[in-house]
Amino acid sequence: MWTALGSLAAWLWLLLGQGFFWRTDVRLPAGREPGPREWPAVCVVVPARDEASVLGESLPSLLAQDYPGRAEVFLVDDGSSDGTGELARELGRRVGGLPLTVDSPGEPPDGWTGKLWAVRHGIALARARAPEYLLLTDADIAHAPDSLRRLVAAARTGGFDVVSQMARLRVESLWERLVVPAFVYFFAQLYPFRWIGRRGGRTAAAAGGCVLLRAEAAERARIPDAIRHAVIDDVALARAVKGGGGHIWLGLAERVDSVRPYPRLHDLWRMVSRSAYAQLRHNPLVLAGTVAGLALVYLVPPVALVAGLWWGGATTAAAGGGAWLVMAATYAPMLRYYRQPLWLAPLLPFTAFLYLLMTVDSAVQHYRGRGAAWKGRTYARPDALPEEG
Structure with missing residues (x-):
């Protein structure tokens, strides 16, 4: 009893x-945001390892972004064995859209996860373009055409150093229906989205599939070097930025979707x-x-x-x-x-x-x-x- x-x-x-974690209304505003008078330059960094099966759905969505400012995409092939890099180059030639650079940093040294080593290489390539923002997004994430525009508008309007969206995961098989919504529910219970957006609050988290990061904040927080060994890199990134005085936001996505299937319980x-x-x-x-x-x-x-x-x-x-x-x-x-x-x-x-x-x-x-x-x-x-x- x-x-x-x-x-x-x-x-x-x-x-x-x-923090009313169970509510699902923490999202970017619906409709088109007015946005800044001059849209800042953005570089999109996509770490990819053996992603040929999903790249055909995700990469074209990035190249087709309807963004008024200067933007380009850097896909970093993290030692793939399935032709991910070659497929990315082919998609870039066939689809067109935003400029695409495909490169590889080689194997990560001791103390680095492969993803963060690839992110480090992508940020180094992007730094030569002097972007104001970096969009870190996974290779299995498909973005609506206005995704980048809405992220930048939200960052500028709210004064955020990080704007992250929890991509809508695929829910089709029986096990996906049972497990996937609960995964996001448990995450929100651990990291209530309303608490994350508070200035001065201690709760910090991000969703690694879609993270818009101010380049200045990344340099100040030493991203990704400061979190180079983090397996849960999105939460570590958010903590590093917030610990350095940054303002972060995390919410549920409307038109940012994971295309990776998880058909079996395994x-x-x-x-x-x-x-x-x-x-x-x-x-x-x-x-x-x-x-x-x-x-x-x-x-x-x-x-x-x-x-x-x-x-x-x-x-x-x-x-x-x-x-x-x-x-x-x-x-x-x-x-x-x-x-x-x-x-x-x-x-x-x-x-x-x-x-x-x-x-x-x-x-x-x-x-x-x-x-x-x-x-x-x-x-x-x-x-x-x-x-x-």
Whole structure:
């Protein structure tokens, strides 16, 4: 009974005291922003490793940006083995649009993740064009034609050093429907979007698929050198910029979409487990606390409801049912954002249990020496890296 009451109290606090994380209205303004009188120069940096399967959908959308100022695209091929660089050059010739440069930095040195090494190379190439803004976007992200215009208008109007949008992930297969909306829901619970935009607040996060970054702020925060070993690089970037006095914004996207499919549970499992233990700073005590917290908040409510009804514990059943109801109600807006049926909302405890298992598996893989593995590379924990010379 007391555990069920504790779970209900936790959900009431999450409902009202966690920055209204469950609301999905933190987005860029609808329609065309007036924008500045003179549109600043922007360089788009796209790190890409073995992305030939999705590049045909994403890269043309960047080259076709309807941007009034000067803009160009730098795609950095991070040691691909599937012809990503050659395909990018072919698309550039065939599609036209914004100028495209395709280059490769070679293998990353010790202490660097491959993506951030590619980003560093792309920023170095872009610096010769003296842009005011850098758009860091992943190779699996497709942008609407006005995406860059809206990002720059929002940055200029709001005085932001970072404007980031959480790209709408693909939701087509059964497992995508169960896992993907919950992924964004959990992220917003950890990093409430309203808190991120506060000046002087400590909460900082970004979504790596779409980050507009003021070049001056990047230099001031030493991006990406200061975060060169970060597996969760988007959150690390936001913290570095905000720690240096920058103003950041993060919201849900309307017309920025991930085209990468995750048709099987195995694909989604790898996406989550590769970085889950890094999020917990590779700390066993934090892992234990996280598992206990997930169990209390997400698993106790349905168990308490069933147990209370079975053994006649009215208070236990009422507390469990109330917590489950609040949980489902806070999840419903995210399901609507992803255009999914609301009957999925009561299944959130099952999805949370999957995430609990993914998190534990992430720790197991870490201690087996296979943690933070992605596309043929395995990254060491930061305290195992050599000191910078």
